[in-house]
Amino acid sequence: MDAKELHSLTLTAAKVRSLALDAVFAASSGHIGGSLSVADILTVLYFHTMKVDPADPTAPGRDRLVLSKGHTSPALYAALALKGFFPQEELKLFRSIQGHFSGHPDMVHVKGVDMSTGSLGQGISAAVGMALAGKLDKKDYRVYAVLGDGEIEEGQVWEAAMAAAKYHLDNFCAIVDVNGLQIDGATADVMPSEPLDKKFESFNWHVLKVDGHDIEAIAAALDKAATLKDKPTVILAKTVKGKGVSFMENDAGWHGKAPNAEQYEKARAELAAVLEKLEKEGK
Amino acid sequence: MGEKIATRAAYGKALVALAEEYPDLVVLDADLSTATMTNGFAKAYPERFFDMGIAECNMVGVAAGLAACGKKPFANSFAMFTVGRAFEQVRNSVAYPRLNVKVVGSHGGLSVGEDGATHQCCEDFATMRSIPGMVVCCPCDGNEMTAAVKALLDYDGPAYLRLGRLAVDTVTDAIPGYKFELGKGVELREGSDAAVIAVGLMVQKALAAAELLAAEGVSLRVIDMHTVKPLDTELVLKAAEETGCIVTTEEHNIIGGLGEAVCACVSGSCPVPVVRHGVEDTFGRSGKAEQVLEHYGLTPEGIAEKVRQALKLKKG
Numbered sequence: 001m002d003a004k005e006l007h008s009l010t011l012t013a014a015k016v017r018s019l020a021l022d023a024v025f026a027a028s029s030g031h032i033g034g035s036l037s038v039a040d041i042l043t044v045l046y047f048h049t050m051k052v053d054p055a056d057p058t059a060p061g062r063d064r065l066v067l068s069k070g071h072t073s074p075a076l077y078a079a080l081a082l083k084g085f086f087p088q089e090e091l092k093l094f095r096s097i098q099g100h101f102s103g104h105p106d107m108v109h110v111k112g113v114d115m116s117t118g119s120l121g122q123g124i125s126a127a128v129g130m131a132l133a134g135k136l137d138k139k140d141y142r143v144y145a146v147l148g149d150g151e152i153e154e155g156q157v158w159e160a161a162m163a164a165a166k167y168h169l170d171n172f173c174a175i176v177d178v179n180g181l182q183i184d185g186a187t188a189d190v191m192p193s194e195p196l197d198k199k200f201e202s203f204n205w206h207v208l209k210v211d212g213h214d215i216e217a218i219a220a221a222l223d224k225a226a227t228l229k230d231k232p233t234v235i236l237a238k239t240v241k242g243k244g245v246s247f248m249e250n251d252a253g254w255h256g257k258a259p260n261a262e263q264y265e266k267a268r269a270e271l272a273a274v275l276e277k278l279e280k281e282g283k
Numbered sequence: 284m285g286e287k288i289a290t291r292a293a294y295g296k297a298l299v300a301l302a303e304e305y306p307d308l309v310v311l312d313a314d315l316s317t318a319t320m321t322n323g324f325a326k327a328y329p330e331r332f333f334d335m336g337i338a339e340c341n342m343v344g345v346a347a348g349l350a351a352c353g354k355k356p357f358a359n360s361f362a363m364f365t366v367g368r369a370f371e372q373v374r375n376s377v378a379y380p381r382l383n384v385k386v387v388g389s390h391g392g393l394s395v396g397e398d399g400a401t402h403q404c405c406e407d408f409a410t411m412r413s414i415p416g417m418v419v420c421c422p423c424d425g426n427e428m429t430a431a432v433k434a435l436l437d438y439d440g441p442a443y444l445r446l447g448r449l450a451v452d453t454v455t456d457a458i459p460g461y462k463f464e465l466g467k468g469v470e471l472r473e474g475s476d477a478a479v480i481a482v483g484l485m486v487q488k489a490l491a492a493a494e495l496l497a498a499e500g501v502s503l504r505v506i507d508m509h510t511v512k513p514l515d516t517e518l519v520l521k522a523a524e525e526t527g528c529i530v531t532t533e534e535h536n537i538i539g540g541l542g543e544a545v546c547a548c549v550s551g552s553c554p555v556p557v558v559r560h561g562v563e564d565t566f567g568r569s570g571k572a573e574q575v576l577e578h579y580g581l582t583p584e585g586i587a588e589k590v591r592q593a594l595k596l597k598k599g
């Protein structure tokens with residue numbers, strides 16, 4: 001990846017974080033921790049990897065993304081807005097009775113959303129269906145599913161994993177946002193699921209591991225996944241829940257809580273400082 | 284009126300308060316203990332609390348096994364996930380073998396608010412009612428919830444308990460002689476022109492509707508039907524006979540819930556007009572809880588309007 005693209009993606013990821021924070025604050029409700037952990041992953045997907053056209057959001061040949069950890073819709077909506085699917089200002093109506101930005105991704109009302117999600121464990125199955133359809137139709141689009149490491153406790157995820165392997169869905173790539181936390185605490189305490197790499201390997205998947213905040217590494221893994229044949233690929237992305245806001249990092253308490261005005265100012269200032277620095281560097 | 288408290292909060296406290304008296308009580312949750320408010324029990328009785336992770340189907344199955352060995356498990360998540368996700372486990376592993384599992388669904392109905400349609404379960408009464416032998420209960424306030432938890436511990440068999448997210452006024456503590464009994468509704472307000480049969484947080488709204496209608500000279504009876512199944516048919520038929528028309532109100536799809544249960548009851552024995560008030564066969568949406576309720580007409584005025592309709596049908 002050249003320096004220019006890296007800079008541009010880093011800047012976009014910073015904007016995703018800011019917009020997600022603004023949306024959650026405006027709604028005084030929403031899931032900020034997992035939105036911040038998944039921001040870099042979604043940025044690389046939408047701005048480096050995927051073929052999508054905001055002017056033609058339902059193009060049959062487009063790549064597809066299912067945010068299976070649907071509660072982190074603030075990050076998804078932010079990425080879609082930045083990509084040009086709808087104006088950023090509309091995000092002020094996130095979770096509002098006046099708007100159409102429901103708490104969890106809604107494919108009926110929000111342009112660019114490929115699947116309605118929110119009930120954990122279900123998105124990956126729909127993504128498998130999309131990948132199967134791609135194979136049936138001999139289309140070369142790719143399908144991505146983004147999951148939480150708490151979410152994969154759902155049995156359905158492993159049912160989908162078996163099906164994806166059975167049908168050799170090498171047009172399918174799952175990314176797990178391994179931030180180590182869920183609602184009731186650390187995933188290691190609530191329901192230990194490691195070793196994830198060995199689990200997916202034994203389910204006949206290709207397994208890649210990356211630092212989920214290293215934009216170049218995420219992009220390289222996604223590029224590589226597109227070349228791996230015969231089996232689906234999972235990218236285990238090690239992340240920090242709340243990444244980018246010091247007092248939210250690695251704290252399960254920030255899973256589904258909106259900041260108060262004071263906390264918001266503090267968080268905004270931290271994110272704004274990063275943005276400003278990146279914007280200066282870009283000049 | 285008593286304190287304002289969410290029924291989920293009263294539920295969480297009741298579990299802790301009853302733990303010593305019922306040593307077989309065990310609690311399971313699916314990574315939502317801070318929301319279902321089983322976290323107090325988890326802290327006080329860690330060896331009797333099982334966090335099963337985000338895996339509701341397995342949780343319900345495990346609860347069935349615990350019950351088969353004499354425990355009294357309460358299995359918790361949002362209503363959408365215990366009842367919705369694990370419906371078939373409830374049906375085949377709990378109800379069919381008549382196991383003593385209490386399936387608990389917190390955040391029932393539209394008052395989930397901001398999380399939106401994917402989390403707003405308005406189908407739980409319908410699905411749980413349709414399972415043979417299942418008790419379906421949804422107390423309207425903290426006082427009633429506290430009593431319901433004890434009654435469900437004393438009841439040996441499968442049951443579903445719906446909890447609400449929002450803080451609601453306590454209304455049952457002011458009723459003289461109030462006594463909670465599973466399967467027995469409570470007349471909260473006398474009235475002779477029409478009867479409203481309400482469940483959950485619609486009880487408080489029905490009481491407010493009665494005030495609105497009193498100003499119009501309408502005497503509205505208000506019945507708190509905390510147990511949707513088995514339905515208190517005696518109380519329903521008494522209301523039908525004495526008032527001549529009924530409105531049901533519930534934070535639930537008008538299909539399959541309390542309204543249809545009441546219709547089925549009166550149609551065979553004392554056919555009077557029944558107008559159903561609830562969610563009109565549509566999905567919910569995001570917004571502040573009270574705004575969402577208002578958007579769908581789940582307000583005192585919404586109930587009053589249905590009562591006016593029922594009165595017209597009665598005269599016509």
Ligand SMILES: Cc1ncc(C[n+]2csc(CCOP(=O)(O)OP(=O)(O)O)c2C)c(N)n1
Pocket residue numbers: 031033034035037069071072118119120121147148149150151152177179181182183241255313314315337364368
């Ligand atoms: C089936 C289902 N059960 C429970 C929930 C409630 N819930 C929302 S987010 C969450 C925790 C998710 O943890 P994780 O997947 O690790 O997400 P992240 O940490 O990335 O936010 C839970 C239990 C849900 N949305 N769906």
